[in-house]
Amino acid sequence: xxxxxxxxxxxxxxxxxxxxxxxxxxxxxxxxxxxxxxxxxxxxxxxxxxxxxxxxxxxxxxxxxxxxxxxxxxxxxxxxxxxxxxxxxxxxxxxxxxxxxxxxxxxxxxxxxxxxxxxxxxxxxxxxxxxxxxxxxxxxxxxxxxxxxxxxxx
Amino acid sequence: xxxxxxxxxxxxxxxxxxxxxxxxxxxxxxxxxxxxxxxxxxxxxxxxxxxxxxxxxxxxxxxxxxxxxxxxxxxxxxxxxxxxxxxxxxxxxxxxxxxxxxxxxxxxxxxxxxxxxxxxxxxxxxxxxxxxxxxxxxxxxxxxxxxxxxxxxxxxxxxxxxxxxxxxxxxxxxxxxxxxxxxxxxxxxxxxxxxxxxxxxxxxxxxxxxxxxxxxxxxxxxxxxxxxxxxxxxxxxxxxxxxxxxxxxxxxxxxxxxxxxxxxxxxxxxxxxxxxxxxxxxxxxxxxxxxxxxxxxxxxxxxxxxxxxxxxxxxxxxxxxxxxxxxxxxxxxxxxxxxxxxxxxxxxxxxxxxxxxxxxxxxxxxxxxxxxxxxxxxxxxxxxxxxxxxxxxxxxxxxxxxxxxxxxxxxxxxxxxxxxxxxxxxxxxxxxxxxxxxxxxxxxxxxxxxxxxxxxxxxxxxxxxxxxxxxxxxxxxxxxxxxxxxxxxxxxxxxxxxxxxxxxxxxxxxxxxxxxxxxxxxxxxxxxxxxxxxxxxxxxxxxxxxxxxxxxxxxxxxxxxxxxxxxxxxxxxxxxxxxxxxxxxxxxxxxxxxxxxxxxxxxxxxxxxxxxxxxxxxxxxxxxxxxxxxxxxxxxxxxxxxxxxxxxxxxxxxxxxxxxxxxxxxxxxxxxxxxxxxxxxxxxxxxxxxxxxxxxxxxxxxxxxxxxxxxxxxxxxxxxxxxxxxxxxxxxxxxxxxxxxxxxx
Numbered sequence: 001x002x003x004x005x006x007x008x009x010x011x012x013x014x015x016x017x018x019x020x021x022x023x024x025x026x027x028x029x030x031x032x033x034x035x036x037x038x039x040x041x042x043x044x045x046x047x048x049x050x051x052x053x054x055x056x057x058x059x060x061x062x063x064x065x066x067x068x069x070x071x072x073x074x075x076x077x078x079x080x081x082x083x084x085x086x087x088x089x090x091x092x093x094x095x096x097x098x099x100x101x102x103x104x105x106x107x108x109x110x111x112x113x114x115x116x117x118x119x120x121x122x123x124x125x126x127x128x129x130x131x132x133x134x135x136x137x138x139x140x141x142x143x144x145x146x147x148x149x150x151x152x153x154x
Numbered sequence: 155x156x157x158x159x160x161x162x163x164x165x166x167x168x169x170x171x172x173x174x175x176x177x178x179x180x181x182x183x184x185x186x187x188x189x190x191x192x193x194x195x196x197x198x199x200x201x202x203x204x205x206x207x208x209x210x211x212x213x214x215x216x217x218x219x220x221x222x223x224x225x226x227x228x229x230x231x232x233x234x235x236x237x238x239x240x241x242x243x244x245x246x247x248x249x250x251x252x253x254x255x256x257x258x259x260x261x262x263x264x265x266x267x268x269x270x271x272x273x274x275x276x277x278x279x280x281x282x283x284x285x286x287x288x289x290x291x292x293x294x295x296x297x298x299x300x301x302x303x304x305x306x307x308x309x310x311x312x313x314x315x316x317x318x319x320x321x322x323x324x325x326x327x328x329x330x331x332x333x334x335x336x337x338x339x340x341x342x343x344x345x346x347x348x349x350x351x352x353x354x355x356x357x358x359x360x361x362x363x364x365x366x367x368x369x370x371x372x373x374x375x376x377x378x379x380x381x382x383x384x385x386x387x388x389x390x391x392x393x394x395x396x397x398x399x400x401x402x403x404x405x406x407x408x409x410x411x412x413x414x415x416x417x418x419x420x421x422x423x424x425x426x427x428x429x430x431x432x433x434x435x436x437x438x439x440x441x442x443x444x445x446x447x448x449x450x451x452x453x454x455x456x457x458x459x460x461x462x463x464x465x466x467x468x469x470x471x472x473x474x475x476x477x478x479x480x481x482x483x484x485x486x487x488x489x490x491x492x493x494x495x496x497x498x499x500x501x502x503x504x505x506x507x508x509x510x511x512x513x514x515x516x517x518x519x520x521x522x523x524x525x526x527x528x529x530x531x532x533x534x535x536x537x538x539x540x541x542x543x544x545x546x547x548x549x550x551x552x553x554x555x556x557x558x559x560x561x562x563x564x565x566x567x568x569x570x571x572x573x574x575x576x577x578x579x580x581x582x583x584x585x586x587x588x589x590x591x592x593x594x595x596x597x598x599x600x601x602x603x604x605x606x607x608x609x610x611x612x613x614x615x616x617x618x619x620x621x622x623x624x625x626x627x628x629x630x631x632x633x634x635x636x637x638x639x640x641x642x643x644x645x646x647x648x649x650x651x652x653x654x655x656x657x658x659x660x661x662x663x664x665x666x667x668x669x670x671x672x673x674x675x676x677x678x679x680x681x682x683x684x685x686x687x688x689x690x691x692x693x694x695x696x697x698x699x700x701x702x703x704x705x706x707x708x709x710x711x712x713x714x715x716x717x718x719x720x721x722x723x724x725x726x727x728x729x730x731x732x733x734x735x736x737x738x739x740x741x742x743x744x745x746x747x748x749x750x751x752x753x754x755x756x757x758x759x760x761x762x763x764x765x766x767x768x769x770x771x772x773x774x775x776x777x778x779x780x781x782x783x784x785x786x787x788x789x790x791x792x793x794x795x796x797x798x799x800x801x802x803x804x805x806x807x808x809x810x811x812x813x814x815x816x817x818x819x820x821x822x823x824x825x826x827x828x829x830x831x832x833x834x835x836x837x838x839x840x841x842x843x844x845x846x847x848x849x850x851x852x853x854x855x856x857x858x859x860x861x862x863x864x865x866x867x868x869x870x871x872x873x874x875x876x877x878x879x880x881x882x883x884x885x886x887x888x889x890x891x892x893x894x895x896x897x898x899x
Contacts, residue, residue: 016450017432024452028407033399034392036572037451038523039605043835046523073392082391089390093382093801096809097222098389099396099523099572124844131835133523133573134222135812137846139805 003063007032008075018064023047025063026072034073034102038131045130048103049073055110057129073102076109084154085109088147096134104130108144117148204311205233207319207355212237212339213245217255218304219295219544220248220385221574222809223864224802227383229304231376231799236312236369238336239351241381251546251566255293257303268494268669270732270764270857294545294651296579296692298766298862301798305860309368317364322357323349331364380801385570397542397569400529402598406435408590409454410601411461412443412611414829415468416689420444422464428457437461440589447590451602468828470687474617477825478514481619481684484639489680491659494668497676499623499635506625506632509711513622514889515700516822518615518693519830519838524572525608526583530591531598532557537564537588542571544579548651552581553588575813576692579651580613609838610830613691614823616641616684620667620704625676626716631727633676634708636667638701640690642683647691666698666765666869667705673730679705688825694813695865698765702869703818703876703890706761710877711886719750720877721760721773728762734793734857735764738771741791741852746773756786757882761874768861769793772811772874774847776882783879784899785815788847793854794861803863804851810867811849816840818872819898822891845898 005012007030014029026032026049035058038046042057049058052068077083082090085105095101104127111118111126118126123144132140206213216229226246234241249255316336323341324331326349335342341349371377388394413420423444425437433453438445444461448454471477502508528541530553537557543549546566554561571578587601603611618640625633644662649655660681661668668679693699713723721743728735739762742748752758755778762771775787790807797803820839824831832838876887879896887895 017453020450020452024450027398028450028452031401032392033395033401036396036523037398037525037602039835040455041605041834041836044523077391079387079391079393082387086387086390090382090386093380093386093805095222095383095386095389096224096805097523097571097573098385098394101390102392105390127843129842131523131840131842133521133575133813133816133840135809135816135841135846136805137812137841137843138808138849141843 005066005070006068007070008072014063016063018062020063021059022049022061022063022066022070023058026058032072032074036099036102038100038103043131044100045107046100046103048106048130050106050110053110053113055107071106073106076105083109084150085112085143085147088143088150091146092139092143094136094139094143096136100130100132104132104140108140108147112144112148112151116152118144204308205237205315207315207351207358209352209355211243211245211352212239213247215249216246217249217293217546218300219568219571219574219578221295221544221571221578223300223806224383224799225295225300226385227381228301228798228802229308230384231381232304232308233312235374235376236309236366237316239339241376242384243339244384246384248568251293251550257294257299270669270671270735270769293547294579295574296544296576298864298866302767302860302862305798306368313366313368314363317366318361319351319354319358321364322354322361325361326354326357377798378796378800381799383802394570396524396572397527397529397540398524398572398600398602400540400569400600402529402531402540405529405598405600406447406594407449407451407454408445408447408599408601409451409458410443410445410586410603410607411458411463412607413465414610415465416470418442418466418468420463421466424462428460431457431460433457436594438590438593440586443586445586445590445601447594447599451600455604470828472828473826474824477687478617478619480687481617481639481641484682484684485621485637487682489637490683491661491664491681492678493659493661493664493681494677494679496674496678497633499633499676499678502625502633503627506627507715509622509624509708509715511622511708511711511888513620513704513707515618515703516824516890517617517688518817518821519609519612519823519832520573520575520577520693521609521835521838521840522571522573522575522577525605526577526603527601528584528587529598529600530587532588532591532595534595535559535563537591538567539564539584539588540567540569541584541587542569542578543581543584544571544574544576545581545651548579549581549584552585556585556588557592575694576696577612579692582611605835606833609832609834613647613689615693615699616643616688616690618700620700622704622708624708624712626712629716629718631674631709631712631716631723634674636679636704636708637682638664638667638679638704639682639684640697640700641686641688643690643692643696645683646686646689663697665696665701666763667701669764670705671732671735671764671769672709672724672727674727694810695765695868698763698865698869699814699817702761702763702765703872706763706870706873707876707888710759710873710880721748721750724760724762732769734854735762735769737854737856738762738769738791738793741854742771742773742789745789745791745850745852746775746787748773752881757878757880759874759877759879759881761870761877763866763869765869766862766865767795767859768863768866769857770807770866770870772870774874774878776875776878778882779899782897782899783882785845785847785875788849788874790849790867791852791854792861792866793857794863795855795857796860797853797855800853803853806863807851807853807867808849810865811871812841812846814868814871815875818875818890819845819892
């Protein structure tokens with residue numbers, strides 16, 4: 001049951017049953033706690049990571065099914081070296097409690113990779129699986145538009 | 155007034171103390187200082203618990219839960235305002251559980267009176283009565299109270315620190331303190347000499363603490379302006395430590411199942427299948443719950459789900475219908491309170507038009523994004539708890555009761571909270587972690603509730619029924635008589651928190667009903683308390699969450715019956731009672747270009763609610779999208795009196811709106827067989843990106859007193875939306891959630 005994972009460019013050997021969801025491998029085994037547990041049924045998006053660039057709910061992705069490069073919030077940018085999308089989140093002062101923001105950012109980053117200048121409707125479609133109980137949606141929307149601009153200007 | 159001023163002066167003891175390599179400053183608000191919570195080191199004493207200066211810079215202890223409301227940033231800004239440091243350069247820690255960190259403003263809210271009519275004298279009295287909370291050991295975050303609580307204390311701590319550092323510099327340089335200035339963490343002396351605070355820290359500890367007058371508002375650099383949140387970068391890089399992110403060497407992971415019938419026992423369980431499952435190390439009997447401890451949260455959850463349990467049945471009514479029948483039965487008793495009784499509600503003049511309506515609102519779960527969790531380590535003679543909590547001293551006391559340890563042997567570490575909304579003022583989740591830890595001496599254990607456990611084991615916003623009689627005549631509001639029945643959050647929730655039986659008129663139960671700033675000549679509000687059944691607790695805006703709907707919806711119904719524009723009707727009633735309430739209505743009227751007319755397929759509603767010291771008006775616009783309703787726009791105006799950080803307040807207000815709209819559209823906890831029927835977000839959904847309206851917020855500063863920000867945005871949301879849907883469809887919603895009657899985009 002040993003498996004090799006590639007996460008944020010690093011290799012990790014884990015020895016866990018194949019059916020353990022990636023979320024709980026990241027959090028309880030590898031110690032990458034930036035990816036959050038919210039619902040366990042892919043209904044809130046707090047656990048969103050990217051696998052080969054595609055946003056996925058890590059609470060529904062079994063260890064045995066993980067193939068390819070995993071990127072978590074820790075791999076997107078760091079406090080000293082923020083990704084552009086994170087800079088946009090700071091500029092708009094998006095986070096309140098902040099618990100859902102890792103998932104929001106991973107989802108939004110995936111959207112922007114596919115669609116460099118999303119419309120409001122594109123944002124609604126891409127982000128509707130990501131719940132925020134603090135109601136930060138207006139600033140998430142604004143930050144995604146800003147990030148799109150920053151990325152195009154770069 | 156002179157005597158009040160004297161008391162105020164005496165009650166603000168300002169002091170300083172040496173710490174290792176530096177100095178600590180603070181204020182105690184009562185003349186018998188509470189025991190200092192910070193451990194002295196290396197033979198040096200620490201007296202005061204708010205500001206530290208040492209070689210690494212300035213550290214603030216902000217002993218309030220950071221649950222998204224921005225308290226750490228705003229308290230840092232208050233200190234920085236007097237201390238002359240950049241708020242971004244201040245390190246902010248939560249600090250330990252301690253009586254010294256009691257919340258005075260929350261107790262002051264308990265004073266009689268409507269709030270908006272409070273005189274200066276009563277506000278001063280509120281400050282003094284607030285000292286009583288120290289005796290109750292209440293270090294709590296709630297009631298939209300942190301800025302009222304910290305506004306003077308934090309600035310005094312900053313001012314005292316500044317003047318004491320200047321005094322240390324004056325002695326060192328041999329110049330008069332009056333000749334010195336401070337800027338960006340540095341003391342400036344004549345001739346271009348500069349001394350950084352960090353260089354003065356050790357010397358300042360030997361200088362007598364200096365008192366200072368607070369700076370006038372005209373000199374403020376940070377108060378009233380947006381300050382970048384100091385928790386922002388952590389929260390967007392996955393580096394902020396929430397409760398669930400606590401990682402202790404050797405830590406195990408636990409999952410739990412509790413009796414879905416509240417307060418009933420666990421008769422027996424069979425864990426034979428669970429025992430042999432992967433990752434399982436311990437199966438623990440917790441009396442009315444069973445826990446599995448293992449190497450991984452998910453594996454522990456699979457195992458606990460595989461345990462066969464025989465739960466004792468509920469000892470309260472088992473269905474939603476039966477529970478609401480009990481709530482309705484409360485109307486048969488005499489009222490618990492009649493806190494508004496103006497004029498005569500019984501005799502109606504000739505020609506008055508009478509409305510008699512009943513409203514029903516459901517029980518609601520908090521559904522914080524971070525499920526309930528806590529981590530605990532028991533060593534035999536001490537206990538350490540890591541928890542995202544709103545009341546560290548409450549957690550500590552409960553843990554002392556469970557463990558038999560003295561409170562001093564129990565350390566409570568407060569992490570960031572992944573949402574609070576009142577849920578985390580309870581201690582059920584910390585108690586369960588402590589119960590597990592007590593059985594696993596020397597092993598740190600993190601208990602995580604599944605979302606299903608979190609949803610079903612809440613202290614819910616009580617379900618409520620209101621019966622209103624109201625009358626209009628000649629286009630005017632003549633009479634409102636409201637009766638409100640629900641379980642009492644104050645008596646049940648506060649009683650649980652304080653460990654005291656509560657009695658007397660329950661002001662909280664009728665908040666945002668009896669005290670609405672509306673001049674209605676014949677106006678009575680009665681509160682009726684239903685017997686305890688389902689566990690109920692504090693849910694963002696507490697009873698104002700249902701009373702805001704009741705008391706505004708009846709006004710909307712009256713306006714339509716009177717043939718009046720609903721905004722103008724409210725404005726007339728507010729203007730005659732309290733000008734700031736009229737001004738928030740005028741502002742949303744202007745922002746939304748309210749004309750009383752809407753194009754076909756568009757509806758608009760307005761609502762006004764006063765709660766937690768803040769009047770808030772909202773206009774919501776809805777649109778028909780092929781039979782579904784889209785919530786397209788919202789305008790919010792709120793009068794905070796003094797807006798410490800307008801950008802953060804804006805976020806609290808539209809966040810409060812979103813929380814209220816989520817409940818209005820989708821929120822309902824129902825019961826069958828004595829159990830909650832909802833399990834997770836698919837059946838207890840909330841507003842998502844496509845359903846969030848475009849929002850425009852105005853933060854006003856017209857009223858004389860400082861209002862709260864975290865809660866007042868919630869109460870007007872549901873009535874504003876339902877009033878808009880009435881405008882669109884002609885269909886009046888007297889029950890929530892609205893998705894029972896209407897379909898949303």
